[in-house]
Amino acid sequence: MRIGTACAAVAAVLTVLAAMPAAAAEVKVGIDNFTFSPKVMTVKAGTTVTWTNNDDIPHTVADPGKFKSKALDTGDTYSFTFTTPGSYSYFCSLHPHMTGTIVVEAATGSNDAQ
C-alpha cells in the first residue's frame, strides 16, 4: 500500500517536471572531492547553472573574462545564467587542475546533463 502510494507520488512529480518549460531551466553542478560533477554539462541558452561547494576547502568557478565566483566556502553556491550558445571551459582558480565545461545550445528542446 505504502509502495503504491509512493510510486503514484513519484509519477505525479515526473509528470510535472516533464511539463516544465525548458526556458526556466536551472541546473546544479556539485563540487565534491576537488571535482566538478558533472564535469561536462549541456544546457539550453537561458539556463542558470548553480555550483555548490561540498568540500572542506574553498573553491572558485572561473572562466576568465566571462564569469568568476568569489571563493566559495563549504556550502556556498554560485549561479551564472548562460545566455549565449557556445562552449564554456571553466576551472577552479585556486586548484586549476579542477576543470569543467558547460556547453550551451540554442534555446530549443530540453536540457541534457552528460
Added chain:
Amino acid sequence: MTAHDHDHGPSRRKVLECMTWAGTGVLWTVAGGVPTALGLIDEAAAQETKGFTFLQISDSHMGFDKPANPNAKGTLEEAIARVKAIPGNPAFMIHTGDISHLSKPSEFDDAEKIISQARLDVHYVPGEHDLLDDEQGKLYRERYGRGTKGPGYYSFDANGVHFIGLVNVVDLKGGGLGNLGHEQLEWLEDDVKGRSASQPVVVFAHIPLWTVYPQWGWGTDDGAQALGYLKRFGSVTVLNGHIHQVMQKVEGNVTFHTARSTAFPQPAPGTAPSPGPMKVADDRLRTMLGVASVTFKQNEQRLAIVDTPLKA
C-alpha cells in the same frame, strides 16, 4: 621508518638529519655553507647547532574549523610555544603560505597575534588561501608585502646565504599547476646573475616547485625554468608547503623539502579521492601533529621517517 633507524653514532656530522613535527616547523641550520634540516624541534634543540639557524612553518590556515581540525588556532599556538622553547638563537622564521584559510582580516590578525609571540622576524610568501579577498591579495600585500615585488616575491641575504621568496599561486591557468610567470622569472634570473656559484641559495614558495603529483596540482608549471637559473649554484635548497606533509628529494645540488602544516594533514598522493583535509580519529590527529622526523643520509641516499606523538 622507525626511531631505531636513527643514527646516533659518530658519523652524525656527515648525516643530514631532518626532523619535522607536523604542528611546528622545521629547524634549519647552515654549517659549512650547506643548509641542513636539523629537525623539529625538540630533537633539534638537543643537538649542538653550529652556524646559522632558521625555522620554517607553513599552512597555518587560520579560520579553518572543519572536522579535520576544528582548532587550527590552537595547534598554531602549540607550534609557536614549541618555537619559543628552542634554546639558542634561530635567526628568523619563514612561513611558506596559507597563513589564513579565507583571507579574512580576522584570520590574518589571529595569525599575527600568535606568530609574533615567537619574537622572531618572519619572512612570508603567500599561499592561494591568502589571496582570496576581492582585490586578490591586497590584504596580504598590505600586511606582508612591504619591499616585495609584484604579488610578493623578494630576496635577501643572511649570514652569507641568499634567500629567495617566490610566489607561485597567482594567475593560475585552467588545467595547470602552480605558476611563477614571465615577469617573476625574469626578475629571478636577474636576481641571481653575477652571484658567486659558491653562495648557498634557499628558495621558498608555497606550492612545490618540483612536480610532486600533478593529478592533484602539486607542482609548478614553470618551476623547472626557475631551477634552471640556479643550476650553477653548488647548494640550492627549495622549501615549500601546500601539501601538508613532509616530502624530500635530492637532485644533484638541489634539495627539495616540503613542510607539514600546523593546521591539518592531507593524504599522501593518490591515496584518497582528493587532496582535501584528511579527517582522522582524534587520537590519531594528535599523533600526526606530534613529532615526525625525516632523516636523509647523504651517503646512503636513504630517507627515514620517525613519528613521535605531540604529547607522550
